[in-house]
Amino acid sequence: MEENELLKKRKEKIEALRAEGIDLYPNNVNVKNTTEEILSRFSDADHDQLVQIEERFSIAGRIMAIRNFGKAAFISLQDRKGRLQGYIHKQIVGEEAYQLFKKLDVGDIVMTEGKVFRTKTGELTIEADRLRLLSKAIRPLPEKWHGLTDIETRYRQRHLDLIVNPRVKEVFQKRSRIIQLMRRFMEDRDFLEVETPMMQPRAGGAVARPFKTYHHALGMDLYLRIAPELYLKRLVTGGMERVYEINRNFRNEGISSFHNPEFTMMEFYQAYATYEDLMSLTESLFTFIAQNLLGQLTFSYQDRQIDLTPPWRRVTVKDAIIQTCRIDPDILENAARAIAYARSLHLDVNDQEPLGKVIMAIFEETAEAGLVQPTFVTHYPVEVSPLSRRNAVNPSLTDRFELYICGKEIANAFSELNDPVDQRDRFLMQLKDREAGDEEAHGMDEDYITALEYAMPPTAGEGIGIDRLVMLLTDSASIRDVILFPHMRIKDEGGN
RNA sequence: GGGCCCUUAGCUCAGCAGGUAGAGCAACUGACUCUUAAUCAGUAGGUUGUCGGUUCGAUCCCGACAGGGCUCACCA
The missing domain is CATH 3.30.930.10 (Bira Bifunctional Protein; Domain 2)
Incomplete structure (x- = not known):
């Protein structure tokens, strides 16, 4: 595949991370929760109730969106169950993790740990006090709004289809x-x-x-x-x-x-x-x-x-034809008459065609589509x-x-x-x-x-x-x- | 296999009596502590599916090929 500018820049970025000694593909991961668990457990809890909860949670998944504000950012994290928003704040996650975060991209797989809270707009959010890169993406994801609609790409690259749709x-x-x-x-x-x-x-x-x-x-x-x-x-x-x-x-x-x-x-x-x-x-x-x-x-x-x-409903092949075509039932009892009828439907049947096959050809042409x-x-x-x-x-x-x-x-x-x-x-x-x-x-x-x-x-x-x-x-x-x-x-x- | 249609930036799409291409998102640089299609300023990114033909000149017209969609045939 040709190296476009997008990929080249991403690879440079990755080499820079490696040079800093960051493991881009670690495997010792201990994830305790799923997005769904957290969302369903606290679906009814308001902001004040959530403040009382000291428990920390951890989720891992793919970053589907990043909304950055300089000293803080929201990410949308997608795991096998769904999506949960993460809040990455410089003072909470720490300087080192925040510097790493600034180098992450949409599409990367990360783990966040922390307490849950509700934002001003009411969205349940995990407040990261830890953030780990678990797997670095080199290629960008399809566009976030329209997604991936090209049918050929969806089938050929089903992994992308699954991530985005x-x-x-x-x-x-x-x-x-x-x-x-x-x-x-x-x-x-x-x-x-x-x-x-x-x-x-x-x-x-x-x-x-x-x-x-x-x-x-x-x-x-x-x-x-x-x-x-x-x-x-x-x-x-x-x-x-x-x-x-x-x-x-x-x-x-x-x-x-x-x-x-x-x-x-x-x-x-x-x-x-x-x-x-x-x-x-x-x-x-x-x-x-x-x-x-x-x-x-x-x-x-x-x-x-x-x-x-x-x-x-139960209906015989012959009755299905008769009811659809409103023809004389005897037509389906006689090979010559059935062949003549089939030909009147522009079906290609030869003179030696046995009656049963002619009947099936007529059935498929006339009755089948109506069996909803x-x-x-x-x-x-x-x-x-x-x-x-x-x-x-x-x-x-x-x-x-x-x-x-x-x-x-x-x-x-x-x-x-x-x-x-x-x-x-x-x-x-x-x-x-x-x-x-x-x-x-x-x-x-x-x-x-x-x-x-x-x-x-x-x-x-x-x-x-x-x-x-x-x-x-x-x-x-x-x-x-x-x-x-x-x-x-x-x-x-x-x-x- | 036949017929019709489609193929333009990573993604979603524009474009043009034939005069070698634009937008949004993504990317890059910068600003920003509650956003959720975040916002604002700037930058860069293309062998217009491939090959050939017509033409002074083709993304556009013609042909072949490749891949895809719908449909007919075969079949479940």
Whole structure:
């Protein structure tokens, strides 16, 4: 990176401090308090009450602002909990510390110790009788008023974004809380958290293009997983009747405001349950999270009011289309008529397209965007559900649902196909799709079928897109706002 | 990958029928003992994303490239 005047001056300043024998990066720090502790403890105390308090406090954090008056100054100190004002007075902190203070910059990390008081304007303030430099900043922070708004810099230098934009930290605190609540919910229902391979010899369990890598010692190709599904179901077969995994999936697809190449899913399996049981479980899980996170079941997402109060609407794929398009239901029962209708919507479908795929294309084009309030869409066609159990009444459909909120798919669940013979047929169907040019069709997985041949209990499983759920609950417009380090192209010329 | 748009000082932004750039904050010097976007006086800071073209002359017009945003496609 080029040396601009700003950096040059700052480095000179730092060398001067070093020359004075000041340790710019000490590590023996004993911080007793946080800004939040002090602020909440004395929120109601007035000036006279604070004068009585002899106790000294210590906080450490980053200097976010300095307001200097010659012999005294105010600093704004930011720690992980928030900000507290510090008062640095020459006579109180001492000559030596005050000389050091005059050489500090916004962005430096310091520790202050002292009593608390209230200023004339009523702000709770720590009156430093000690001040230590803990870490010296060489680069200046972005501007204090407008902050850092350049989206590219915010994602590429997330540390800066976090320092300057408090809302960003709140989003990631909420994300952590949501995942914590999920774990508690699953634990309460006796689910066991497990970890299954991220690198797999076959990328199965979903329909997507995988990332490929190579293992030198084994001399074999490996794929980053697109889903943990087949491994988790092996565990259910093994007697782990309730398992869940919260981890990353990798899909080599386009990037958008709702898609990141690596994204986080909670996937779970419950033996002796059906997809209908999972609908109730999902309602309970989401209301549990919302209640604990927001204190209520309603929230607004990008100016739309969402209400999570159960029961949520349940509608079949076909009914969702029929209600949206007001068409003759028979159109969706006949491949030729369905294809003709799809083409009238300007959808690109070929003459050999199976009915189920045509129906899904129509659904996605017409009904999906209108599913704003939480909705379970059920009865997906068997052609697009290679791992789902067939519906007992109509075997061309599956016992499957996807959860939609704000027109986006948030979860996907089904009663699992545990008949190894049918599973083999489904894989063979997928292989035909692959031969027909569908690169994302599911591959044959003999090991998985062998596992099923040992008998997997009747089971239902579900995957929940955690990034998208966090987006909803934090009102974030882009998935990049809920992923700390979203994927970006590398920039050739170093630095910013 | 396609379409549209964006890239000017550390940050946030101006600018110009084409005549090589301004402000605020940050920085630097000085003043100041209750400020909170502190204030006041002064100083300095730019290969206008990169490369090429047109032109006497390009930050501005044209092209390519790079990075980013929105969007469509693929997908969750």
